[in-house]
Amino acid sequence: MSKYIFITGGVVSSLGKGISGASIGKLLQLHGFKVNMIKFDPYINVDPGTMNPYQHGEVFVTIDGAEADLDLGTYERFLDVYTSKANTNTSGDIYRTVIDRERSGYYNGATVQVIPHITDEIKRRFLALKDKCDISIIEIGGTVGDIEGLPFMEAARQFQLENKKEDIFSIHVTLVPYIAGAHELKTKPTQHSVNKLREIGISPDMIICRTEHHLDKSLKKKIALFCNVREDCVVDAMDAHSIYYIPEAFYNQKVDTIVMEKLKIKPKMKFDKAWFVKIKSFGKFSVVVKVAVVGKYADLKDAYKSIDESLNIAAAALKAKAEINYLDAENKGLLGKLKDYDAILVPGGFGNRGVEGKIRAITDARENKIPFLGICLGMQCSVIEVARNLANLKDANSMEFCEATKHPVIKILDEQKNVKYVGGTMRLGSYKSQLRKNTLAHKLYKSLEIEERHRHRYEVNPEFVELLKKVGLYISAYHKDVLPEIIEMKNHPFFIGVQFHPEFGSRPMRPHPLFKGFINVALLNKKKQQ
Numbered sequence: 254m255s256k257y258i259f260i261t262g263g264v265v266s267s268l269g270k271g272i273s274g275a276s277i278g279k280l281l282q283l284h285g286f287k288v289n290m291i292k293f294d295p296y297i298n299v300d301p302g303t304m305n306p307y308q309h310g311e312v313f314v315t316i317d318g319a320e321a322d323l324d325l326g327t328y329e330r331f332l333d334v335y336t337s338k339a340n341t342n343t344s345g346d347i348y349r350t351v352i353d354r355e356r357s358g359y360y361n362g363a364t365v366q367v368i369p370h371i372t373d374e375i376k377r378r379f380l381a382l383k384d385k386c387d388i389s390i391i392e393i394g395g396t397v398g399d400i401e402g403l404p405f406m407e408a409a410r411q412f413q414l415e416n417k418k419e420d421i422f423s424i425h426v427t428l429v430p431y432i433a434g435a436h437e438l439k440t441k442p443t444q445h446s447v448n449k450l451r452e453i454g455i456s457p458d459m460i461i462c463r464t465e466h467h468l469d470k471s472l473k474k475k476i477a478l479f480c481n482v483r484e485d486c487v488v489d490a491m492d493a494h495s496i497y498y499i500p501e502a503f504y505n506q507k508v509d510t511i512v513m514e515k516l517k518i519k520p521k522m523k524f525d526k527a528w529f530v531k532i533k534s535f536g537k538f539s540v541v542v543k544v545a546v547v548g549k550y551a552d553l554k555d556a557y558k559s560i561d562e563s564l565n566i567a568a569a570a571l572k573a574k575a576e577i578n579y580l581d582a583e584n585k586g587l588l589g590k591l592k593d594y595d596a597i598l599v600p601g602g603f604g605n606r607g608v609e610g611k612i613r614a615i616t617d618a619r620e621n622k623i624p625f626l627g628i629c630l631g632m633q634c635s636v637i638e639v640a641r642n643l644a645n646l647k648d649a650n651s652m653e654f655c656e657a658t659k660h661p662v663i664k665i666l667d668e669q670k671n672v673k674y675v676g677g678t679m680r681l682g683s684y685k686s687q688l689r690k691n692t693l694a695h696k697l698y699k700s701l702e703i704e705e706r707h708r709h710r711y712e713v714n715p716e717f718v719e720l721l722k723k724v725g726l727y728i729s730a731y732h733k734d735v736l737p738e739i740i741e742m743k744n745h746p747f748f749i750g751v752q753f754h755p756e757f758g759s760r761p762m763r764p765h766p767l768f769k770g771f772i773n774v775a776l777l778n779k780k781k782q783q
């Protein structure tokens with residue numbers, strides 16, 4: 254069985270097409286289907302790995318090492334699946350494939366064109382997961398009407414024509430804005446957006462309306478009439494307190510039944526509502542834990558999307574609520590602010606802006622025994638901090654920030670020395686590491702071997718490990734006995750730095766052990782102080 258659900262968006266961007274798709278995917282999963290999602294982004298970058306987080310938010314890393322859109326994180330967390338290179342596509346990558354083929358003579362003298370060559374390649378990629386799941390949900394990034402999105406829409410139109418009606422379900426996600434002055438929800442932008450889509454040749458089976466207020470029956474009727482869909486196929490997607498409540502909101506509007514009806518599929522098992530119940534239970538908490546995330550993109554939560562999710566998930570599993578504040582590492586008053594927090598996290602990053610602030614925050618966490626979690630650059634900063642302040646190597650630094658430093662405690666990975674292109678060339682994806690017995694990391698993971706995702710060019714310099722050990726820094730995990738993967742500090746309730754990105758491994762039902770341990774110690778500390 255191979256069924257396809259297409260998700261397009263209209264009116265404005267950032268409507269949560271990924272969350273809508275993943276919510277429907279979740280419902281279908283709870284009916285027993287194997288579901289996965291594929292993202293198509295219309296920009297020319299080959300992947301978002303080289304993009305500034307201000308442009309794109311977090312770069313998500315798949316286990317097989319693709320640098321991808323943050324929506325893949327949403328797919329993984331909602332569906333508890335693993336995504337791969339096959340789940341992420343961009344115009345740049347698609348054009349590159351076609352142009353490489355052209356250069357190799359593959360097209361045998363033909364003029365290579367958007368239609369059919371680019372659209373054929375897009376259609377080929379629509380099929381990427383067909384043998385691995387029952388239903389592929391295909392999210393087309395951008396907004397209908399964008400010039401750069403046209404080849405994807407055209408490919409979706411052709412795909413629809415070339416396949417059976419019952420194999421494809423098309424969903425359009427739009428905005429129904431509320432005009433406060435008139436106390437009215439407006440359907441006109443949705444009408445225009447659907448018209449635009451129909452001009453291209455795609456008539457949606459369902460319209461998901463993002464709205465701040467519930468759509469009443471008459472409004473649904475109006476949208477249905479003007480947009481050529483059944484009234485029950487106009488779905489109210491009101492802003493929710495938690496994104497994980499959306500599957501239930503869709504279930505209550507029978508979205509899953511409508512989709513299965515058109516796709517002519519029957520549930521494979523009795524619908525399991527336990528997921529809804531468990532998700533709801535996360536909303537109940539008795540204590541708040543305040544976490545400071547000290548980074549470069551303090552005003553852009555999306556830059557740290559998976560970290561945010563991981564902290565929330567871990568806190569919820571411990572019947573607590575994480576109050577997360579993103580503090581600018583460059584802010585002069587940073588240290589004064591840190592006093593109010595139960596835990597400090599320094600996330601990954603590139604470039605030296607804010608690094609000194611991050612190091613100061615780590616000194617604060619270390620000296621005042623505040624639980625600390627350093628991720629990738631955050632871990633590297635903690636090694637610099639310990640080297641400077643405990644091992645007395647005053648100019649200790651990373652070669653990323655000062656190539657000439659006398660004490661390069663963080664050095665470039667050997668495999669990275671001759672890398673010329675910046676895109677897609679880091680140490681990327683899942684690697685195994687072996688944990689040392691009786692360390693905090695071992696206690697938390699409850700395993701001696703772990704596999705986590707990486708995205709970096711630098712590493713802890715093994716030449717300094719013995720010296721750092723003497724001042725209390727311990728390497729609690731290595732990759733193949735050579736590459737330090739986890740560091741921890743003795744005589745501290747929770748001081749852990751990891752070279753990898755544990756945040757990509759959190760799931761609502763399976764909090765990541767490092768995040769859970771981190772929040773747990775913060776809660777215990779808090780209790781002690783009360």
Ligand code: GLN
Pocket residue numbers: 600601602603604628629630631653708709710711712
């Ligand atoms: N800039 C550092 C490196 O390349 C850390 C990368 C990261 O935090 N993802 O090693």
